[in-house]
Amino acid sequence: MTRTLRLAMVGGGEGAFIGAIHRAAAALDGDWRLVAGAFSSDAERNRRSGEGLGIAPDRTYASLEALLAAEAALPDGERVDAVSIVTPNHLHAPMAIAALDAGFHVFCEKPMALNMEEAKAIAQAAERSGRHFALAFTYSGYPLVEEARARVAGGDFGKIRLVQVEYSQGWLSQPIDRDGNKQAEWRTDPARAGLGGCLGDIGTHAFHLAEHVSGLRVQELCADLATHVPGRRLDDDVSVLLRLDHGARGVLNATQVAAGDENGLKLRIHGERGGLEWSQMEPNSLVLRWLDRPTEIVRAGGPGLGESTLRRLRTPAGHPEGYIEAFANLYRAFAQRIAGEDMAGTFPSVGDGLRTMAFVESVIADAASDRKWTPLTGA
Amino acid sequence: MTRTLRLAMVGGGEGAFIGAIHRAAAALDGDWRLVAGAFSSDAERNRRSGEGLGIAPDRTYASLEALLAAEAALPDGERVDAVSIVTPNHLHAPMAIAALDAGFHVFCEKPMALNMEEAKAIAQAAERSGRHFALAFTYSGYPLVEEARARVAGGDFGKIRLVQVEYSQGWLSQPIDRDGNKQAEWRTDPARAGLGGCLGDIGTHAFHLAEHVSGLRVQELCADLATHVPGRRLDDDVSVLLRLDHGARGVLNATQVAAGDENGLKLRIHGERGGLEWSQMEPNSLVLRWLDRPTEIVRAGGPGLGESTLRRLRTPAGHPEGYIEAFANLYRAFAQRIAGEDMAGTFPSVGDGLRTMAFVESVIADAASDRKWTPLTGA
Amino acid sequence: MTRTLRLAMVGGGEGAFIGAIHRAAAALDGDWRLVAGAFSSDAERNRRSGEGLGIAPDRTYASLEALLAAEAALPDGERVDAVSIVTPNHLHAPMAIAALDAGFHVFCEKPMALNMEEAKAIAQAAERSGRHFALAFTYSGYPLVEEARARVAGGDFGKIRLVQVEYSQGWLSQPIDRDGNKQAEWRTDPARAGLGGCLGDIGTHAFHLAEHVSGLRVQELCADLATHVPGRRLDDDVSVLLRLDHGARGVLNATQVAAGDENGLKLRIHGERGGLEWSQMEPNSLVLRWLDRPTEIVRAGGPGLGESTLRRLRTPAGHPEGYIEAFANLYRAFAQRIAGEDMAGTFPSVGDGLRTMAFVESVIADAASDRKWTPLTGA
C-alpha cells in the first residue's frame, strides 16, 4: 500500500469484544489508521473509549449521524475512507446504508442485517453509492481456507460429493443471557439479534464457509432447530441436512450448548478422489486425504501452497498465525480494493451477505414446517 | 475362566477378513479354542481353510447342517459350546436360528438379519432355546467406550442435550463393487446385504454406539440417503437428524464414499455441564470437556477409570490396545456368560439387534417419503 | 503355518504382567499353543496359574529343570517346541542356556542378561545348540516401525544426520519400589535387574529401536545417569549424546520419573531430504516430513506401505492394532523361522541382545567417568 487509509468505527467501546478485534486487524499490516469513531451511545463511555484509543476528541462523535456529517465535510486527505460497523445486529442495516449513502466505504460485522429485506436495502445502497461493502465472515480470511478453496476449484478432489461443516461452541450452555452477560443477552434477543440465535450467530459462518470453499450452492435443506436452555428466546442449536449442486450432500451443525467446546468450526469436503479437512482451532494445517496415497498435511508457510494462499501469510512455516491475522487479511483486501491496488485477496461482500440471509430464512421456514425439503433460493 | 470353551465357525474361509478377526479375538485371552468349522461352501477351499487353522479333518464340515448334527452328537466335553457366524448377511438369520435350535450358543456378525421379521425370528429362537446370542457390535467392546457409557450413566455431564455420531469410510468411493472386490460386491447387493448399504453396514454401528453410550433412545428421525457411485444398487451415504429422549437432539452421519477416510467412527455427547468425545481410530483416549475446568484426556490404563473399564483392559497405560482387543472383550464376556462366571462386561445381544433393525427400516421409510419425522418404534 | 507349535512358559504366574502379554501374543494368530509351564516357584501359585491357563496338571512343572527334563522325554509331536522365559532379569541367562542346551528354542524377555558376560554365554549356547533365540524388543514388531526401517534403508531421506529417541515413563516417580510394588521392586534391585535401572529397563528399548530403524550404529556416547527418587539403588533417568556412523548425531533420553507420562517411546530420524517420526502411543501412524513437499501421514493399512509392512498387519486401515499385535508379530516370525516357512518378518535375536548389553555397559562406564566420549564397541 502506498498510503495508509483512515478508518472510523461505530460501536466497539470499552469492553466490547469484536470492536477490539477489528481495530487490531485493521492495524496489523499498517494499511489502516483509526482516526475517528462513535464508540458508544453513552457519552462518558464514548469519551473514555476515544481517549483510550488515541482518537482526537473532536473526532470522537456522539453518533454515527454526527460522524458522517462531520467527516463528509473534511477535505480529502483528512476525511476517513471507511466506517467499520461493530454494533449489535439490528443496527447493521440502517448504519451501513447511512454510511454508504454518505459516500463512505463500509466494513460491517455479520450478520449483514436482521432479515433479507434489510439486506437487500444494503445491497441497493452499495450499488447506488458505488462504495465497497465488506462483511466480516472472518474465517474465509484464513490462508488455509483459501488453499482449500483453490484446491477444490482446481479439481484436486474430482467431483465433490460430501460437504460437512460444524461450528460447536459451549458458552451458552447455561442461561447466562439472563444473568447479565451482555454478549449473551443481545444475541438471544430477537429484536437485536434477528430471527436466528445460534443459527444467525454461528450457523451463518458455517454456511458461508461451506459454500465459499466448496464452490457449490445449497439447493435445498431440511432443518431442525432446538432451544435447550429453558427460557431462551432463540435457538441455541441447529442441524441441517443439505443438498447441494450436482448431487452433493451435506450436513451443517451449529450449536452453542456443547458445554466445554470453544470455537469448533470445522469443514470437511470429499470428492471422488480425495478430501480435505480444516479446523479453525488449528488453522495453520490443512489435511488432505487421498484414495491412493498417504494423507498430506499442508502447512501455512510450508511447501505445496498456491500463490493466493501465500499472499495471505505473514510468517514462515511454524510460526502460527491466528484469528486476528485472518481478520487482517479481510481488512487488507478491503484497503487494496479501495486503493485500486494489487489484490492480496478478496473479502466477503454483498453477495455473501444476501446468501447467508437466505439461508437463515430457509432454515427457519423449514424447521417450522412438516415439509422435509425447503429450497434455498434467492441471492 | 476355569476352562477353555470350544468354538465352531461358519464362514470365514481363506481370504475372508472378518472371520480371521473373530478367530484372533476369541483366541486372545485363551477363553476359546476353535475346534470345528464349516468355512466355505467350496469343498476344496473349506478343506484348505480347516487345515490352515489346525482343525481336525473330521471336524471340518461341509455345511452348517452337517456341523450341527455331528457336534450335537458328540459327548459333553468334546462338543463345541458355541458357533460363530461370519457369513454374508442374508445367511445370518437362518444359520443363527438353526444353531440356537440345535442347542448351541451363537456369536453372530452384524447386522443381525436382513430385516426386522428375520431379526424377530432369531429373538424367538434365542428365547425358546435358552441359549445366548451375541452380536458383533464390536465398538462397544472398547474399554473407553465403556468408560464413556458409565460416565454418562453416572451423570457426570448432567442432562444430555446433544448426540453426534459419524462413521466415515472411503473404501467404496470407486465402483469396486463391479470390479471384482468380493467384500464390496455382496455389501452392495440387496439380496445379500439387506435393505441398507452403507446404512446397514456402518450406519448401524454408529446408531448402536450412540444409543449404547448415551443411554438415550432415538424417538424420531429424519433421513437422507444417497448413492454417489453410479450404478450402485444400495446407498453409500446416509445422514440422519435425530430426536432422542428428553429433548436431546442428534445427528448421525455415515458414509463409505469419503475418499481417503479409513474407519472414522466418532462419537460426541454433550450435557449441561460437559461432554465427551471418543474416536475409534485413537480408541485409548477419551476426551472430556467441561464448562468450568480444563479439558481432560482420560487414557486407557491411566488414572480416573471406573471398575467396569479396568476389567476390559489388558496392558498398562501407554501400551495401546486396538480393535482385536475390543472384539476380544465381547468374546470374553460371551464366554463368561456361558460359563456363568463373574462378568468382565456385557455383550450386544438380541435387544441391540432388534433396535438396529428398527433403525434401518425407519431410515429407509423416512428417506423414501416427504414426511419430515418418522418415529423409531419397535424393539 | 501348517501346524500350531507348542509353547512352554517359565515365570508369568498369576498377577505377572508380561507373562500374560506373551501368552496373548503367542495365541493371537493361532501359531502357538501354550501346553506346559513352570509359572511360579511357589507351588500353590504355580498350580493355580497352570489350572487357570488350561494347562494339564502333569505339564505344570515345579521348575524349569523339571520342565526341560520331562518335555525332552516326550515324543515328537507332543514335546514343546519352544520355551518362553518371562522371569526377572537375573534368571534370563541361566534359564535360556539351560533351555537351549536341552534342545528347545527360546523366546526370552529383555534384557538378554545381567551383563555382557552372561549375554555372550547365551550367544554361545544358541550357537552350539543350533536353536533359535528370540528377544522381546517388542517395539520392533510394530508394522510402522518396519515401514520406517525399510524407508531409511531404501534411502528415502538421503544420508541420515539426526537420530532422536526418547522413552518417557512416570510410574517410578514415587518410591513405590519401597512400598510393596513387586514390578518396581525387582526392577530397582541391582541383583535382579542388572547394572541399569531405567537404563536397562527402557533405555535399551530406545537404543534398540534407534539402531534398528536407522540402520546406523552408535560409535561413541556421552551419558548422564540420575537417580531422582531418594533411596533408589539404580538410575531412574538417563540422557545420552550419541555419535553414530557417517557423522550422524543423536540424543537418547529415557526416564521413569516423568510424572504423568505413560509409555512415551518416540523416534525421530532426519536425513538430507526429509525425516520420520514414530510414536509408540499412536503406533498406526508414521509421520514423514520432507524438504520440498507436504508432510505425509502413512497409516497402517493405508496406501504407500511396503510389502514387509503389509505382512505384519491384520486389520484394514483405521482399525487400530496395538502392543499385543506388535508382540504377536515377533511370535509369528519366531514360529515361521522354526517351521522353516515363509517369513512374515524377522525378530530380535542374539545380535540385538549383545548390542544392547554393550550399550548398557558403555553408558554406565561413561556416566561414572570425567571422560566425555566413550566408544560403544563390541557386539
Place this chain on the structure above:
Amino acid sequence: MTRTLRLAMVGGGEGAFIGAIHRAAAALDGDWRLVAGAFSSDAERNRRSGEGLGIAPDRTYASLEALLAAEAALPDGERVDAVSIVTPNHLHAPMAIAALDAGFHVFCEKPMALNMEEAKAIAQAAERSGRHFALAFTYSGYPLVEEARARVAGGDFGKIRLVQVEYSQGWLSQPIDRDGNKQAEWRTDPARAGLGGCLGDIGTHAFHLAEHVSGLRVQELCADLATHVPGRRLDDDVSVLLRLDHGARGVLNATQVAAGDENGLKLRIHGERGGLEWSQMEPNSLVLRWLDRPTEIVRAGGPGLGESTLRRLRTPAGHPEGYIEAFANLYRAFAQRIAGEDMAGTFPSVGDGLRTMAFVESVIADAASDRKWTPLTGA
C-alpha cells in the same frame, strides 16, 4: 495505555522478515506508532521502505547516527520514545549502546550481541542511561508460556526434576547459505552472526525458554556441536546435557537440519507430582500431566488460567492467537514499562541477554574440549 508511543526502527527494510514482524507486533494493540526509521544502508532501498511504511521522508534517515541526532533534537511529544534494532547480529551492540546513550529506550532483536563482552557493554549503557532495554526472546510472550511459568513457580508439580527443551528447524538442510539466501548467509557467517550458528540463532531461544519457565538455572552442561552441511562455517546442530539447580537434569536440542521441520520449539518440564508440555506450533494449549489424575489441556481463553496469563490474551477461547500476538505482548509490556503504567507482563531484558550469552560461550567451550562438564557461570 493513555497515549500511543512513537517508535523508530533500524534495519527491517524491504524484504527483511523480522522487521515486518516487529512492526506488526508494535502496531497490534495500538500502543506504538512507527514514525521514523533508518531501514537500509542502501539509500534507494531506504527511501522506498520508508515510503511504503508511510514514514515522512524527513524522518527516513540515512543511518542510525542521523536518526539519533535528529530525533534527539525534536521536542517532547514529537521525538520517538524508543528504537527497534532489527539488523544482523554484529550491529546489535554498537547500535543499542548508541541509542541508549542518546536517551532512547531500545527493543533489540536477539541475540543481544556477538559475545559476552559486547553484551556487558550494553548492560552498562542501559544502566548509565536509565533507559529500558527489551530483547526479542519472543516465545516468552506466549500466554501459555506465562501460564506454564506461573504453575511451576506456584509449585503445582512439586520439585522439578526434568527439563527437556528442543527447537527443531529444517530450513538449513541444504547449503542455501551459499546459494544466495540472505537470511541464511549472514546467519552462517561468524563475523555477522557471532560464535554460534544454530546455537546462537535458536539454541538461545530454547535455553531462554527452559530457564524462564522452569525458574531453574543451568549449573553445568556437556555439549556436542555439529555442522552437517559441508562447507558451512558455523554449527547447524547442537545437543546439550544440562544439570540444573537442585539436582534437576535436562536435555537441550536445537537443530536447523531436521529436514521438513518448521519451528518445532517444545518444552517439557516434570516435577514430582506432574509435568507440562508446551509446543510453539500449537501455542494455545498447555498439556498438564499428573501422577494421579487425568491429563489436562489448559487452553488459551479457557478455564483454569491465572491472572498473568489472562492479561496476555486478546481473543476468547478457540480463536487462536499466534506468533505476532506473542511478540505484541512484549511490545505492550515494553510500552507500559516506559509509560509507568500497570503491567500486562514483563519482557526479556539485560539479564536474559547476559545469561544466554554465557550459555553460548559455555557450550562452545565445552564442545571444543574433552572435559565432560563445563560450568555455566556469569550473568
